[in-house]
Amino acid sequence: MKHTIRIICTSIVACTLCLIMVADAFAQQRRVVRKPKLPACSAGASAVLARYKVEKGEALPATIRKSLTKKKGDAEKGLEAAVNRGKGNCLACHQIASVQAKVDESDAETVKTYGNHGELGPPLNGVGARYSRGELRMILVDPKKAFPDADTVMPAYHTRNGLKDVSRACQRRVMLSAQSIEDIVAFLEGLK
Amino acid sequence: MKLALLTMLIVIVSLPGQASAAGDGKTEAVKPTAEGHPLKELWSGYHYAEPEVRNMQDSEADNPAMVLFKKGEGLWKQVDGRANKSCASCHGDAAKSMRGAAATYPAFFKLTEKPQTLTGRINLCREKFMEARAFPYESEPLLALTIFVKRQSKGMALAVAEDGPLKPFLDKGKAYYTSRRGQLAISCAGCHEKYAGKRYRSEKLSQGHANGFPTYRKSWKTTGSLLKQINQCLARVRANPLKAGSDNLANLQLYLASKANGLVVETPAVRE
Numbered sequence: 001m002k003h004t005i006r007i008i009c010t011s012i013v014a015c016t017l018c019l020i021m022v023a024d025a026f027a028q029q030r031r032v033v034r035k036p037k038l039p040a041c042s043a044g045a046s047a048v049l050a051r052y053k054v055e056k057g058e059a060l061p062a063t064i065r066k067s068l069t070k071k072k073g074d075a076e077k078g079l080e081a082a083v084n085r086g087k088g089n090c091l092a093c094h095q096i097a098s099v100q101a102k103v104d105e106s107d108a109e110t111v112k113t114y115g116n117h118g119e120l121g122p123p124l125n126g127v128g129a130r131y132s133r134g135e136l137r138m139i140l141v142d143p144k145k146a147f148p149d150a151d152t153v154m155p156a157y158h159t160r161n162g163l164k165d166v167s168r169a170c171q172r173r174v175m176l177s178a179q180s181i182e183d184i185v186a187f188l189e190g191l192k
Numbered sequence: 193m194k195l196a197l198l199t200m201l202i203v204i205v206s207l208p209g210q211a212s213a214a215g216d217g218k219t220e221a222v223k224p225t226a227e228g229h230p231l232k233e234l235w236s237g238y239h240y241a242e243p244e245v246r247n248m249q250d251s252e253a254d255n256p257a258m259v260l261f262k263k264g265e266g267l268w269k270q271v272d273g274r275a276n277k278s279c280a281s282c283h284g285d286a287a288k289s290m291r292g293a294a295a296t297y298p299a300f301f302k303l304t305e306k307p308q309t310l311t312g313r314i315n316l317c318r319e320k321f322m323e324a325r326a327f328p329y330e331s332e333p334l335l336a337l338t339i340f341v342k343r344q345s346k347g348m349a350l351a352v353a354e355d356g357p358l359k360p361f362l363d364k365g366k367a368y369y370t371s372r373r374g375q376l377a378i379s380c381a382g383c384h385e386k387y388a389g390k391r392y393r394s395e396k397l398s399q400g401h402a403n404g405f406p407t408y409r410k411s412w413k414t415t416g417s418l419l420k421q422i423n424q425c426l427a428r429v430r431a432n433p434l435k436a437g438s439d440n441l442a443n444l445q446l447y448l449a450s451k452a453n454g455l456v457v458e459t460p461a462v463r464e
Contacts, residue, residue, distance in 0.1 A: 041375075041430070042430070045375075085393075089393070091393060092392055092393040093392065115394075116391075116393050116394035117391075117393075118390070118391045118392045118393045119387075119390040119391045120383075120387050120390055120392060153378050153382045153383070153386065153387075155375070155376040155377060155378070156377065162372075162377065163374075163375060163377055164371075164372070164373055165373035165374060165431045165432055166373075166374055166375050166430060166431065166432075167374065167375070167426075167427070167430045167431055167432050167433075168432065169430075170374075170375045170430045173375070175375060175376075
């Protein structure tokens with residue numbers, strides 16, 4: 001009799017333990033599935049906005065003479081930010097001969113990174129000679145001020161002025177950080 | 193006087209309808225378009241596609257979306273729901289009853305006094321008359337039935353009503369289409385009207401017409417609805433997606449269809 005009770009008790013305990021474990025496993029699985037996942041805006045997006053002053057330019061009606069950051073722009077990082085699809089993605093619309101030259105047609109990785117240049121905007125070859133540093137900065141920060149008559153499709157990379165219907169994940173963010181802007185400006189200055 | 197006006201109206205309305213309605217599904221351009229149209233000529237996405245992609249669309253055997261057409265054909269006759277009916281119980285032979293239907297959708301729906309999309313109409317029939325559950329958006333049966341019904345109008349020129357009770361909805365659709373949106377602040381028109389034929393990174397932009405949907409996209413590796421396409425475009429500019437069954441979507445679909453009036457139905461299209 002005692003023996004049977006002990007067996008029954010042990011099995012009840014074992015069963016309960018087992019059930020708890022199974023339930024826990026299910027709960028955990030559900031936790032993983034139900035985890036609210038807000039899509040990240042993009043690799044380049046920044047929630048910090050630099051202040052800047054718009055002045056009258058030489059080749060363009062507007063320019064931003066002063067750097068947005070204390071740190072000097074790094075042309076190499078600028079190239080990376082310009083081609084990266086989650087950052088500048090400038091190649092979506094612009095051709096740049098010196099970047100195209102990096103493409104090795106037999107290497108899918110370089111084609112993906114440096115190839116497939118779009119055609120919505122003018123080629124950027126020689127922009128470093130056409131515009132001052134401040135004007136390049138202006139074009140990137142807010143191209144509608146740089147080309148006021150063009151009704152341009154070029155995105156503004158460092159202002160939220162006039163934006164509407166921005167996706168939930170990207171609200172309160174600009175497309176590129178101030179440092180990325182300075183880096184890309186340094187890269188563009190080198191396109192002579 | 194009234195008669196003269198009416199004839200004039202008919203002439204004006206029939207002017208842009210110069211596209212081939214030969215029924216072979218090959219779209220010629222509509223040119224020139226009627227005055228006031230934002231595009232001078234209308235070209236289907238087919239025109240911008242590579243020959244290899246066009247051949248895929250043209251061949252029933254190679255068009256991957258034709259599998260869904262076949263499934264749709266089966267679903268048309270399949271009894272479902274508490275009313276014990278199929279689409280065919282009410283509409284009979286789709287080749288007759290559905291011929292031309294897709295060319296006039298979205299259409300004004302008296303009950304709601306709003307534009308009704310074809311996909312919405314299919315689900316409405318299911319719920320109201322078959323007493324069956326609506327198919328979820330983007331689900332295989334809904335895509336299949338939409339393709340099956342639309343293909344009954346293959347090669348027919350789109351002829352969506354632009355006046356009358358639909359006008360205010362059309363205007364809303366146009367306002368949506370032409371306003372800049374998202375973090376990139378580009379409108380639909382910004383890409384598809386200004387730059388059709390140009391490359392956006394690796395993709396060649398078309399005029400963005402909806403005459404071939406649901407479409408098999410090679411980049412998707414599947415067949416998708418117009419909503420899927422629109423939401424991909426919206427994601428590109430980092431704007432909020434549109435919701436299935438929403439007024440915004442119906443209005444935009446109406447504008448897209450009316451804007452393409454004269455182009456022929458190509459469903460199911462194949463694109464890159």
